[in-house]
Amino acid sequence: MAAQFLTESITIGLLGGILGSAFGVLVVVVVAALRDWTPVLDPFLALGSPLAGALVGLLAGLYPSLRAARMEPVQALRSPS
Numbered sequence: 001m002a003a004q005f006l007t008e009s010i011t012i013g014l015l016g017g018i019l020g021s022a023f024g025v026l027v028v029v030v031v032a033a034l035r036d037w038t039p040v041l042d043p044f045l046a047l048g049s050p051l052a053g054a055l056v057g058l059l060a061g062l063y064p065s066l067r068a069a070r071m072e073p074v075q076a077l078r079s080p081s
Contacts, residue, residue, distance in 0.1 A: 005065030006058065013057020017050035024049075 025046055032039035 009061025017053020
């Protein structure tokens with residue numbers, strides 16, 4: 001059960017990192033094109049942000065997934081917290 005929650009939180013973090021990185025690169029390129037500048041991008045940051053997003057998702061989902069794994073599924077669904 002904990003693996004399912006962790007997989008979901010890592011996937012959401014990874015997708016957030018991918019979308020955020022793509023949006024950031026797009027903004028840099030568009031602004032540079034509009035101002036006739038040369039866009040300067042660090043590929044390690046653009047490629048590393050999905051990994052950072054996945055790590056944040058892992059850390060954010062770790063405690064809730066371990067807590068939910070200790071509960072009965074019906075109890076976890078009924079619990080207000």
